[in-house]
Amino acid sequence: MTENTRPLEGLRVVEMGAFIAGPFCGQMLADFGAEVIKIEAPGVGDPMRQWGRHRHNGKSLWWPVLARNKKSVTLNLKSEKGRKMARELVDSADFLVENFRAGMLEKWGMGYENLKETNPGLIMIRVSGYGQTGPYKDKPGFGSIGEAMGGIRYITGYPDRPPTRIGISIGDSLTSVFGAIGGLVALHQRQKTGKGQMVDIGIYEAVLSMMESMIPEFQFAGEIRERTGSVLPNVAPSNIYPTSTGGFFVIAANADNIFGRLCKAMGKPELAEDARYSTHTARGEHQAELDDMISEWTVNYTAKELQIMMDEHGVPAGLIFTPREMLQDPHFKARKAIIEVADKALGSVKMQNVFPYLSETPGGVKWTGPDLGEHNEAIYGDILQLSASQLEELKKEGVI
Known part of the structure; x- marks a missing residue:
């Protein structure tokens, strides 16, 4: 095994959707070597390209991390031609990661039952607010709502104040982690059977899974955990x-x-x-x-x-x-917890490394978040066998 080989090399992921829930799953798979093809709306792209409190040289400081190691193609999924091209990309893939509202892909004829007809080995990772079934499945769901429903919002903060939020998008990120775990479990099963399957995770479920013994505490003791600030009750000092x-x-x-x-x-x-x-x-x-x-x-x-x-x-x-201490700390440096990656617009960007460390086939970061549609020619030319003139025509039609 060569020094540059990463454990997920040879696997292809098509990533649909936007924001953090779902795309963070794609980031983790890309960090360990999977080819992640991110589909974005032409001329607009993922809103994360614009998000964040700060920008540098006109570029979001969030995007280089969340989209690192990914390839960007533009594709209008609302058009019939766009959906056909997307379907062809998915037919070549091992994974599809999506975080649309439940039922959206079915409306486009791209539900799992449709996709597995032409790609029976496909593993479809579906991240949504409430999951693909149940009475809430059609409701819009963001991370903050999932955090509230899953229980973490109620117990976060001080007892004499309203519930507060954790300072990161924990619900979205947790859901992506569970999606990645589910995808890799399904991949292991596919090695035995040759068949793919659907991975279905709701944001509230990912949060709920972290809630320790809250449910049996209520069942047997009638106790509802309350906000306790900086301590855990009865755990001292x-x-x-x-x-x-x-x-x-x-x-x-x-x-x-x-x-x-x-x-x-x-x-x-x-x-x-x-x-x-x-x-x-x-x-x-x-x-x-x-x-x-x-x-x-x-x-x-x-x-x-x-x-x-x-x-x-x-x-x-x-x-x-804080980041100040992280960048100065000798243990962070010894463990290479923070790395520097070249970026066309930002120069050298410092960001967190790929975790966990693998002794033989560690992950890594080859490039930061790509420009919108940066890989159109390469992906559509190599995988879909489209010529330069065909791509130009699709661009004029607003498909890419």
Whole structure:
């Protein structure tokens, strides 16, 4: 196996749809070597080309990451010719990733039952708000709605304030991860049977899967988890604590032996033997006073001083990182967690690496998000065998 071989090389993915749910699935498959052909509307493209709080040289700073390693073709799926071309591309593919509203592809004659007639090995990854079945399937669904329905919005924030959101599009991204997992599971099954299948995941379901024991807690104890801010109730000490410079430092010493080591670092080893704090249950019952006690100690030190003491005593602890700390941190550098990729408009772009690391066939980033329709000639020429004159005519007709 050559150094440049990636584990999904030789697999072709056609990506339809836009935004994050679905396209992030395509990004992950592309990162590990799959050929991802992204279909975008002519002259418009994926809205993510425009999204983000900041732009540089007229280009979104979100697009280079989300669309990295992908090939872009333009195609009007609302036209009969466009759908025919899309169908031909899908016939050549191993995967189709789509995140239209449920039923949209069926209206275009491109539902799974139609597509598998000419490509029985096709694995169709369908990402939507509510899934492909059920009474809500026809409703429009965005990540924020799925997060609310799946339960994460209700428990995020502080108890004396309304529910808040996590600072990233967690619902969309989680759904894409589940879509990728489902696609690879289906690929493994296809190796046994030669047949593809449909992978169906709703945003609310991906979020729901992360909700730990919330359902049986309600079933057996009648308890609904509430917002708890920066702590987990009865898990102590595990919180953010103030420093002498006004910042915050995370300490997680909720196991008995680790709590003992924290007490030694604080110069109060006797606390570990105190009946109020000596067991997990006892510490949970005295969580607030324990956090107050630790805060009174940490506020006398800088984060750097606290980190040295915690490391010396074997206590899990650390800074709350922003990109500033990430780009300077030696562990990030040693693990190559952040890489630099050349971009035609932006120059050198720093972005997160491909995770997880594989020892023999790691993923990688060959290029950033492509220009709109950058690969029209190559894809339509090589796969659909269309000539330059045919492509020019299709462009005049608004098909590509």
